[in-house]
Amino acid sequence: xxxxxxxxxxxxxxxxxxxxxxxxxxxxxxxxxxxxxxxxxxxxxxxxxxxxxxxxxxxxxxxxxxxxxxxxxxxxxxxxxxxxxxxxxxxxxxxxxxxxxxxxxxxxxxxxxxxxxxxxxxxxxxxxxxxxxxxxxxxxxxxxxxxxxxxxxxxxxxxxxxxxxxxxxxxxxxxxxxxxxxxxxxxxxxxxxxxxxxxxxxxxxxxxxxxxxxxxxxxxxxxxxxxxxxxxxxxxxxxxxxxxxxxxxxxxxxxxxxxxxxxxxxxxxxxxxxxxxxxxxxxxxxxxxxxxxxxxxxxxxxxxxxxxxxxxxxxxxxxxxxxxxxxxxxxxxxxxxxxxxxxxxxxxxxxxxxxxxxxxxxxxxxxxxxxxxxxxxxxxxxxxxxxxxxxxxxxxxxxxxxxxxxxxxxxxxxxxxxxxxxxxxxxxxxxxxxxxxxxxxxxxxxxxxxxxxxxxxxxxxxxxxxxx
Amino acid sequence: xxxxxxxxxxxxxxxxxxxxxxxxxxxxxxxxxxxxxxxxxxxxxxxxxxxxxxxxxxxxxxxxxxxxxxxxxxxxxxxxxxxxxxxxxxxxxxxxxxxxxxxxxxxxxxxxxxxxxxxxxxxxxxxxxxxxxxxxxxxxxxxxxxxxxxxxxxxxxxxxxxxxxxxxxxxxxxxxxxxxxxxxxxxxxxxxxxxxxxxxxxxxxxxxxxxxxxxxxxxxxxxxxxxxxxxxxxxxxxxxxxxxxxxxxxxxxxxxxxxxxxxxxxxxxxxxxxxxxxxxxxxxxxxxxxxxxxxxxxxxxxxxxxxxxxxxxxxxxxxxxxxxxxxxxxxxxxxxxxxxxxxxxxxxxxxxxxxxxxxxxxxxxxxxxxxxxxxxxxxxxxxxxxxxxxxxxxxxxxxxxxxxxxxxxxxxxxxxxxxxxxxxxxxxxxxxxxxxxxxxxxxxxxxxxxxxxxxxxxxxxxxxxxxx
Numbered sequence: 001x002x003x004x005x006x007x008x009x010x011x012x013x014x015x016x017x018x019x020x021x022x023x024x025x026x027x028x029x030x031x032x033x034x035x036x037x038x039x040x041x042x043x044x045x046x047x048x049x050x051x052x053x054x055x056x057x058x059x060x061x062x063x064x065x066x067x068x069x070x071x072x073x074x075x076x077x078x079x080x081x082x083x084x085x086x087x088x089x090x091x092x093x094x095x096x097x098x099x100x101x102x103x104x105x106x107x108x109x110x111x112x113x114x115x116x117x118x119x120x121x122x123x124x125x126x127x128x129x130x131x132x133x134x135x136x137x138x139x140x141x142x143x144x145x146x147x148x149x150x151x152x153x154x155x156x157x158x159x160x161x162x163x164x165x166x167x168x169x170x171x172x173x174x175x176x177x178x179x180x181x182x183x184x185x186x187x188x189x190x191x192x193x194x195x196x197x198x199x200x201x202x203x204x205x206x207x208x209x210x211x212x213x214x215x216x217x218x219x220x221x222x223x224x225x226x227x228x229x230x231x232x233x234x235x236x237x238x239x240x241x242x243x244x245x246x247x248x249x250x251x252x253x254x255x256x257x258x259x260x261x262x263x264x265x266x267x268x269x270x271x272x273x274x275x276x277x278x279x280x281x282x283x284x285x286x287x288x289x290x291x292x293x294x295x296x297x298x299x300x301x302x303x304x305x306x307x308x309x310x311x312x313x314x315x316x317x318x319x320x321x322x323x324x325x326x327x328x329x330x331x332x333x334x335x336x337x338x339x340x341x342x343x344x345x346x347x348x349x350x351x352x353x354x355x356x357x358x359x360x361x362x363x364x365x366x367x368x369x370x371x372x373x374x375x376x377x378x379x380x381x382x383x384x385x386x387x388x389x390x391x392x393x394x395x396x397x398x399x400x401x402x403x404x405x406x407x408x409x410x411x412x413x414x415x416x417x418x419x420x421x422x423x424x425x426x427x428x429x430x431x432x433x434x435x436x437x438x439x440x441x442x443x444x445x446x447x448x449x450x451x452x453x454x455x456x457x458x459x460x461x462x463x464x465x466x467x468x
Numbered sequence: 469x470x471x472x473x474x475x476x477x478x479x480x481x482x483x484x485x486x487x488x489x490x491x492x493x494x495x496x497x498x499x500x501x502x503x504x505x506x507x508x509x510x511x512x513x514x515x516x517x518x519x520x521x522x523x524x525x526x527x528x529x530x531x532x533x534x535x536x537x538x539x540x541x542x543x544x545x546x547x548x549x550x551x552x553x554x555x556x557x558x559x560x561x562x563x564x565x566x567x568x569x570x571x572x573x574x575x576x577x578x579x580x581x582x583x584x585x586x587x588x589x590x591x592x593x594x595x596x597x598x599x600x601x602x603x604x605x606x607x608x609x610x611x612x613x614x615x616x617x618x619x620x621x622x623x624x625x626x627x628x629x630x631x632x633x634x635x636x637x638x639x640x641x642x643x644x645x646x647x648x649x650x651x652x653x654x655x656x657x658x659x660x661x662x663x664x665x666x667x668x669x670x671x672x673x674x675x676x677x678x679x680x681x682x683x684x685x686x687x688x689x690x691x692x693x694x695x696x697x698x699x700x701x702x703x704x705x706x707x708x709x710x711x712x713x714x715x716x717x718x719x720x721x722x723x724x725x726x727x728x729x730x731x732x733x734x735x736x737x738x739x740x741x742x743x744x745x746x747x748x749x750x751x752x753x754x755x756x757x758x759x760x761x762x763x764x765x766x767x768x769x770x771x772x773x774x775x776x777x778x779x780x781x782x783x784x785x786x787x788x789x790x791x792x793x794x795x796x797x798x799x800x801x802x803x804x805x806x807x808x809x810x811x812x813x814x815x816x817x818x819x820x821x822x823x824x825x826x827x828x829x830x831x832x833x834x835x836x837x838x839x840x841x842x843x844x845x846x847x848x849x850x851x852x853x854x855x856x857x858x859x860x861x862x863x864x865x866x867x868x869x870x871x872x873x874x875x876x877x878x879x880x881x882x883x884x885x886x887x888x889x890x891x892x893x894x895x896x897x898x899x900x901x902x903x904x905x906x907x908x909x910x911x912x913x914x915x916x917x918x919x920x921x922x923x924x925x926x927x928x929x930x931x932x933x934x935x936x
Contacts, residue, residue, distance in 0.1 A: 056703040059580030067580070112527030112535070112757070115896060203671060204756075204897040228899035232757070235524040288672070289580070289700070428583060429672040431696035 025457045026378045033456070034382055034449045037307050041445035046306065048437040050078065050299035051358075055289035055432045062286040063326035064096035064257045071282050072260045075298070075323050079264035082306040084321070085314075086267060089260040092336040094326045096257050097121045099286055100250030102223055104194075107131060108244040110236055116194070116223040117206035117287065118251055119178060120329060123219050125192070129248035130221075132191040136237055140176040144184045152189035155245055156181070157196075159234055164200040168356065168418035174198045175209075182211050182222035192247055193222040196230035201423035204228050208285055209426045210329050221249045259283070259325035261333045264302075266309045268317035268455060275318040276454045278304060278447065279334075279353045279400055281327030288430035292421065296435055296443075297354035298323055304447040308455075315455040317349065324400045327355070334400035338407060345407050350454055350461050352412040353398025354447065357424075358435045359417035361446045364388050365395035367411040369462040375453070376412075382449045386442055391415060410461040412454070414446050493925045494846045501924070502850055502917045505775050509913035514774065516905040518546065518767035519826075523757035523900045530754040531794035532564035532725045539750050540728045543766070543791050547732035550774040552789070553782075554735060557728040560804040562794045564725050565589045567754055568718030570691055572662075575599060576712040578704055584662070584691040585674035585755065586719055587646060588797060591687050593660070597716035598689075600659040604705055608644040611652045619656035623713055624649070626661070627702055632668040636824065636886035642666045643677075650679050650690035660715055661690040664698035669891035672696050676753055677894045678797050689717045727751070727793035729801045732770075734777045736785035736923065743786040744922045746772060746915065747802075747821040747868055749795030756898035760889065764903055764911075765822035766791055772915040776923075783923040785817065792868045795823070802868035806875060813875050818922055818929050820880040821866025822915065825892075826903045827885035829914045832856050833863035835879040837930040843921070844880075850917045854910055859883060878929040880922070882914050 054074060061071035072089060079087040097120065104114040132155045137143040139160040143151070158177035163170035177195040185193040197207035206224040213219060225233065236243045262282060268274065280297030284290025305321045326332035338345070350368075364383050366376050373393075380390050396402040397411025405411050424430040454461075522542060529539035540557060547555040565588065572582040600623045605611040607628040611619070626645035631638035645663040653661040665675035674692040681687060693701065704711045730750060736742065748765030752758025773789050794800035806813070818836075832851050834844045841861075848858050864870040865879025873879045892898040922929075 052703065056700060056707075057578045059578065059700075110525045110527065202899075202901040204673070204895075204899060228757075228897070228901050231899075231901060232524060232527075235520065239524075289696075427672075429696070431670075431672060431699075433670045433696050433699060 024378060025375045025459050026453055030453060030456050031378065031382065033311065034452050037448040037452055038382055038445045040307055041448050042441050044303065044441065044444070045437060047299040047303035047440045047444045048435065050302055051291060051295040051435055052432060053078065054295045054298060055291050059289045060286045061282065061284050061290065063094040063259050063283045063329050063332065065286070068259055068283055072262055075262040075282055078302065082302060083309045084264035084266060084305065086265040089262050090337065090340065091258050091260055092325050092333050093256050094259045094332050095121070095329065096254035098252040098254065100124065100252060101248070103248040104223065105246050106236065106243060107246050109241045114229045114232065115204050115206055115226045116229070117208045118249060119182065119222040119224060120208055120210040121213050121253070122222040122249065122251055124250040125221050125247050129246055130191055131244055131246040134233065134237065134243040134245055140181050140184060143181060146188065148188040151185065153191055155192045155194055156185040156190045157194045157233060159196050159230060161196065162198055162200055162422060164419060166417050166419050168421055170200065171198065171422060178209050178224070179212050182219060183216050186216050186218050186220045190220055192220050195224050197224040197226055199227065199422050199425060199427065202227045203429065205427035205429050207426040208287060221247060223247070223249065259333070261325050261337055262323040264305065264321045266305050266319040267314060269314040270316045272318050274347050274349055275320045276349045276451060277320045277322050277351045278451055279322040279324055279351070280355055281333065281400060282323040283326050283328055285328055285426050287428040289432065290430055291432045291435050292357040292424055292430050293426070294355045296358035296440065299440065300354045300443050300447055303444045304451050307448050308452050315452060317455040319451055319455045327400055331400055331403055334403040338403045345404070345409060348404065348409050350410040350412055351397045351401040351404045352414070352450065353401040354443070355398045355400070356416045356418050357421040358440055358443065359419065359421060360439050361386065361388055361414045361443055362417050363391035363415035365391035365413035365415055366393050367395045367397060367405055367464055368393060369464060372461050375457060379450055379453055383446055386446055388446060405464070406466060408463040408466045410464050412450050414450060416443070492846060493843045493927050494921055498921060498924050499846065499850065501779065502920050505916040505920055506850055506913045508775055509916050510909050512771065512909065512912070513905060515767040515771035515908045515912045516903065518770055519759060519763040519903055520900060521546065522763045522766060523759050527757045528754045529750065529752050529758065531562040531727050531751045531797050531800065533754070536727055536751055540730055543730040543750055546770065550770060551777045552732035552734060552773065554733040557730050558805065558808065559726050559728055560793050560801050561724050562727045562800050563589070563797065564722040566720040566722065568592065568720060569716070571716040572691065573714050574704065574711060575714050577709045582697045582700065583672050583674055583694045584697070585676050586717060587650065587690040587692060588676055588678040589681050589721070590690040590717065590719055592718040593689050593715050597714055598659055599712055599714040602701065602705065602711045602713055608649050608652060611649060614656065616656040619653065619658045621657065621659055623660045623662055624653040624658045625701060626663040627698060628664060630666055630668055630890060632887060634885050634887050636889055638668065639666065639890060646677050646692065647679050650687060651684050654684050654686050654688045658688055660688050663692050665692040665694055667695065667890050667893060667895070670695045671897065673895035673897050675894040676755060689715060691715070691717065727801070729793050729805055730791040732773065732789045734773050734787040735782060737782040738784045740786050742815050742817055743788045744817045744919060745788045745790050745819045746919055747790040747792055747819070747866070748823055749801065749868060750791040751794050751796055753796055753894050755896040757900065758898060759900045759903050760825040760892055760898050761894070762823045764826035764908065767908065768822045768911050768915055771912045772919050775916050776920050783920060785923040787919055787923045795868055799868055799871055802871040806871050813872070813877060816872065816877050818878045818880055819865045819869040819872040820882070820918065821869040822911070823866045823868070824884045824886050825889040826908055826911065827887065827889060828907050829854065829856055829882045829911055830885050831859035831883035833859035833881035833883055834861050835863045835865060835873055835932055836861060837932060840929050843925060847918055847921055851914055854914055856914060873932070874934060876931040876934045878932050880918050882918060884911070
């Protein structure tokens with residue numbers, strides 16, 4: 001037993017850690033500039049103007065659509081107008097799909113219409129529709145476990161409620177019905193899948209969203225019911241008689257086509273090849289103007305870059321804004337970006353994405369090597385007055401960023417209050433009026449602090465452990 | 469100048485008024501029974517069960533439709549099950565209309581879809597739709613004043629916002645665009661009418677509702693935009709370029725057909741021919757299950773009668789529950805009721821209707837001769853503990869009741885908190901989840917006090933001045 005030696009070693013490690021923490025990567029001057037930027041952000045209404053412009057002048061922009069094409073043109077023009085040094089696009093290939101109509105109605109025992117929407121890339125019903133009995137499941141796991149004879153020929157109804165939380169943590173446990181339900185239903189010979197919308201509202205909007213479709217043989221129509229309609233079906237089922245529902249759904253699967261990641265840069269003055277990527281996704285679902293998802297994110301990162309571009313000199317390194325294409329249908333733009341730039345990943349200092357609406361930022365998470373925590377602590381000096389607390393080191397950096405994180409790229413996460421995000425998420429109701437201009441300023445203030453200090457600091461952020 | 473005499477006369481009148489106020493029409497026993505009823509109402513969940521049953525088992529029930537027919541059957545069955553002494557219907561004749569589709573989209577300068585709904589009894593567009601430029605008006609008065617050349621061939625857009633208020637008083641100033649806009653647009657040769665929805669929400673629901681159509685020559689399609697879509701159009705117009713909108717609307721006008729007032733009575737033990745009418749309307753708009761408008765009202769008055777029917781003896785006079793047909797399309801059921809029962813109006817002690825949703829009752833209004841205020845004061849002893857204050861003597865008694873009031877029938881008005889009523893009013897979002905079971909109990913508690921004491925009191929309530 002060599003306890004004294006062990007203790008000595010422990011003490012040494014502790015001392016080294018303290019020393020690392022005390023090595024401050026940011027100078028007082030850096031912090032002063034960041035403070036000025038932060039306070040300018042709190043005065044500027046430009047981020048709101050950007051999301052207003054995108055929602056009014058473009059509107060819905062699902063991947064590969066005409067709206068997407070216009071969004072790509074809009075983004076390039078806007079970046080040029082905002083003073084980016086370099087603006088360009090990178091083409092990606094996306095599966096395309098057109099939503100048609102989706103009509104549903106109970107035909108027995110209590111005939112009345114239901115509000116539904118097709119899940120993304122759902123097939124339609126046979127011409128003339130289909131009518132079948134409802135069989136209810138508490139969640140997707142219950143459907144997966146059910147014997148096929150219980151489901152065959154019926155409409156499987158997954159009636160799982162999502163819990164509201166500031167962190168949005170109710171989403172994970174609820175989203176399986178949407179992502180995996182259709183596959184399970186198809187495998188068991190169901191006529192169709194109906195799910196209670198993955199959302200926290202009680203409004204008559206059905207929430208669409210992507211599902212896993214690859215390799216599903218004989219896919220069946222998959223639809224979400226609004227919460228009040230799911231309640232209605234539940235109440236009918238409780239009365240004990242078979243409930244028959246008629247579905248009439250038409251959608252159109254198109255050939256793969258082009259979309260684009262739109263990229264704009266504020267070029268670094270000293271190490272232009274070293275970049276921080278801040279991002280948001282440019283595509284939206286087709287039923288709304290995508291103000292929260294992800295127009296607000298687009299505005300936040302574009303305005304962050306604009307504020308930095310207004311400084312008398314360029315930052316030390318490059319700030320790259322990436323507006324990802326086709327996020328909604330499976331992070332397609334981010335995956336193709338990482339694939340195309342695999343050899344340059346070591347030059348990416350860090351990534352971060354704004355894609356959780358427009359709520360107040362309340363927490364600052366990171367994904368950094370422990371030795372680099374000091375920079376986050378220094379950032380906190382300027383973030384704390386915005387009402388932001390230090391969070392954990394488990395940030396994914398946001399959906400698209402997570403593809404980089406999986407490759408060892410460090411990430412920052414400015415966590416928004418998502419209490420009402422899933423009231424609007426993937427519904428027609430995701431519109432500009434849900435964006436509060438004051439709160440958007442707070443968002444940009446935090447983003448500009450984090451972004452400027454990252455591209456201006458001495459040293460780098462190292463690498464983080466990869467997933468595999 | 470005979471001041472002393474005038475003063476004396478004034479004094480005499482005051483003395484008489486005090487004396488009238490002191491003559492208490494309700495005995496302590498009456499009040500005790502009413503208190504028991506009130507407290508039972510606060511414990512019972514039966515009203516909620518009634519509105520649940522109506523919304524789940526019937527759902528939408530626009531006048532003259534298949535749903536209406538089922539609602540009429542439902543109401544009779546329910547009244548019988550609840551122990552009413554007499555249940556019957558009275559046929560009325562109603563204009564009928566089927567909503568088809570209503571698609572709208574901006575085609576230039578910023579193509580994107582708009583969420584709209586046809587106003588009640590709107591015509592459709594020509595086959596293939598129509599495309600025209602938008603011309604904006606602040607309110608219906610501005611449209612009425614506009615020269616025809618400014619409107620001809622265009623889509624008139626009335627962009628009037630409704631103010632939120634507990635009393636719902638923002639409705640009156642805003643509703644003109646809906647009720648009178650189409651007539652004005654048609655007269656000026658407009659291609660169509662678009663209005664900002666008459667509502668207080670900022671959700672992507674358009675609010676339907678009735679408009680004045682009688683005698684309009686060459687009616688044009690009339691649609692409401694959801695608030696976010698009205699904002700969108702407004703933002704596009706602000707950019708200064710002509711805004712072109714395409715409309716594709718299909719609706720169907722049918723021949724007049726039958727509907728019914730459904731009537732249930734708790735027969736009076738002493739003066740069965742003298743009645744108080746408490747009412748609600750059975751019809752709803754076609755896009756929702758009509759939980760607030762007026763399923764809650766139906767439940768409140770039915771449960772009020774049920775509680776009174778449970779007493780060991782019948783009240784002195786008859787309590788008549790009238791579920792009016794076709795209220796939404798112009799108080800059709802109430803007007804035909806009054807017409808058919810004109811000779812019996814003197815036997816109607818008082819009327820009251822619940823048709824303002826399911827908010828907490830906060831004010832007790834009346835429409836009584838001054839000499840009868842004492843009964844309201846006595847009722848207040850039992851209403852005040854429910855959080856209800858004494859209001860004014862200008863109550864209409866509710867929309868359908870107003871037809872009786874115009875003929876001199878006294879009325880009571882238990883005023884609900886309507887702060888959010890117009891968030892849901894005439895939208896698909898008027899569903900059961902908007903009804904709070906606890907608050908519904910408070911409503912019934914107030915209604916049972918008012919209703920029981922009216923049918924049990926000594927004396928009557930006299931007549932009020934008629935409109936003409």
